[in-house]
Amino acid sequence: MTARRMGYEGVVAVAPVTVPYVRYCIQSAHWWLGKALASLLRQSGLGKDDVDGMCVSSFTLAPDTAVGLVQHLGMSPRWLDHIPMGGASGVVALRRAARAVQAGDADVVACLAGDTNHVDSFRNTVSQFSRFAQDAVYPYGAGGPNASFALLTRNYMNQTGATREDFGKLCVAQRANALRFPHALMKKPLTLQQYLDAREIAAPIHLFDCVMPCAGADAFLVMREARARDLGLPFVRILSTIERHNAWRGDAIQMRAGWSVDRDAFYDHAGVTIADVDFLQAYDDYPVINMMQIEDLGFCEKGEGPRFVRDHSFTVDGSFPFNTNGGQLSVGQAGAAGGYLGMVEALRQLTDAAGDTQVPQARIGLVSGFGMINYDRGLCTGAALLARSDA
């Protein structure tokens, strides 16, 4: 018998920070994470020693971990976590930090994710990504995530009848959103025809299905609601969170992931229904995983993703506001910060700080994370339901 889960009452997320991304950078990950922490302090008015918890995600911090970063940044937290979960890092950081604050193990947790991108960083990251990848994926053409997602996309298309036009519709909509977001690296509009005409990378993946690796950092703070009020910081409430790793391990190829295991408990715990969700920030390193999230999170049945895409528009002002800042496909993928991009955007949306990407009357948002193609599939999934302070 599983114990009843506690809620997150009285714990909030504040101060979404994005250190503007750049394509290449000669600095190290420490520089990006340091900039992110400095921005958090500036935005919140807190001092270094007020931050007594830290949670770090980065692929390019080696040989350091969160531990090395603590001394590098001259911090002295009493609670420290390192979350190597790639695209699921943002959601997982939020739920870990929230419980630490709730239990009194920390008062203010800085959640940081960032990576640098040297000219050869990406190759180094993919060639040494995991033991299974080193033994059983990289020697097969060294295509990196493009190749893995090409296989998952092929299978998804075979099973559901999804077409390139369906994936293209999502990419085009996200680009339209990105044009409203000042930090997006992609500044030019994208048409469906341009999407379809792009060069092939690993069939059926073409250029605009791929995220562009870049350098950058994102961050936020978790603290008690009372503290946020004292500091005068707009805050966001946490309704529910889930995480799941290596779900459906008997499936021969990935058509579904952890969200579908925990979905019902997720909405029940939050006390909301799917109809209450005003926007979705999904992890979008490739469009196929957007469709799997839409299905697995319950917006449509399994296999109905393509029809859902045809029935909706995904722009900020559309029928299903989705990846409102353009997502990684148009903003860029700054390593582990890619797992924070949707989270900080959701925090902005729910504190009316989203500027031109603001979804009118957004009260409840869903942030979803997906990470780590360890071998043939993504292992880490997570999701959080968030609400504006008065919702």
Next chain:
Amino acid sequence: MTEPLTRPPRKDPVARTRQATRPPTPRSRRALGLTAAAALGRFELQVCQDCGTTQYPPREVCGHCLSERLRWQPVDASGRLLALTVLSHSNDLYFRERLPWRIGSIEMAAGPTVVAHVHGDCKEGDTVRLALKLDRSGQAVMIALPQEATPHMEDDKTLRETSSDPKFRRVLVTDGKTAVGLAVIQALLDAGATTVFAGDPETWRRSAQFDVLCKDPRVLVQDLNITDGDSVERISRSIGGKVDILINTADYQREGGILFNRDMNKAREALDINCMGLIRLAQHFGPAMAGRAADGINNAVAWVNVLSIYAHASLPARGLWSMSQAAALSVSQCLRQEFLHSGGVRVVNVFSGPLDHEWEQRTPPPRVAPKAVAAAIVKALREGSEDVYVGDVAQEFLARWRDNPKGLEREL
């Protein structure tokens, strides 16, 4: 349908020779179990001895029941190709030079899902047969092949890259007059070799069989004596840039042990031919072959040593000869690593039981026909294996040696 290869044109003498790059090499220690199987041309995965689950990728403990009792053993190599992609981009130089490249996800009948190179004649939904092959880094890779052989399937990129097929290649047989040498020349001609350079260390000794073989215009006789450094150097300067495969068939075999056999000339000659000869060949032909390891369709691909199983454990009745075989094996192991690090020319060791030739006249049967050795060499080259044991005696020797080396030592 695989597009058949055509005989490559003469090399442009001013064109830069493409230097070899290697596919990704690093593997976990456990994954080297795949390499061990592939080197012998076997298909083996780890199977849990407690719950029977087949593992892939290689693991330390069973992914199902956590038992540490995982054993490498043959498993059903069939599966279904669930998804296929053609890479137009790669992060690795070796593959960049060979794009487009096909890979796919295969659901094995034995359980696991495998990411593998995919032969051009396989399509999504097909039942395929997985093979473990050594790639140009010397590590094992999975290749999905059509369940039934298709025309010219050996010419597909995935197989041409992982094999050393003699088709359209030029081969040096270092001693064409030994029993094995004669058989190998014929087998290479039958296998579609463009040229066979046949070494003749003893021009004064006539061999009718050799003379017949030399009537084929593809056979070019070379005055090569591997005990003479000048001879090896002279021939290497003449043909070294055209040798794609080298097969060392030279052998000096005499009876007698060591304790009661105070004949140092015999020891010296055995070493001079079987070991020092190999070193001379390696030093003069090896560097040029390493430099041509990625030189198009007829790149330099393989170095074959014909050795005896008694290289592994001395046969006391032929102790001096066994000693020279063990020394040659040691040389071959050094060459194997050096070639791997300088382009990927594959060192193939063919271990034979007693040969059916004049120097084994008093050895009781079963003995191995030289033709069988030649056939095993061509098969190893075509299939890309690295260690080959020819004949029933050699196979039994291998099983005994792996089972109980000390026991084998007592029984020889």
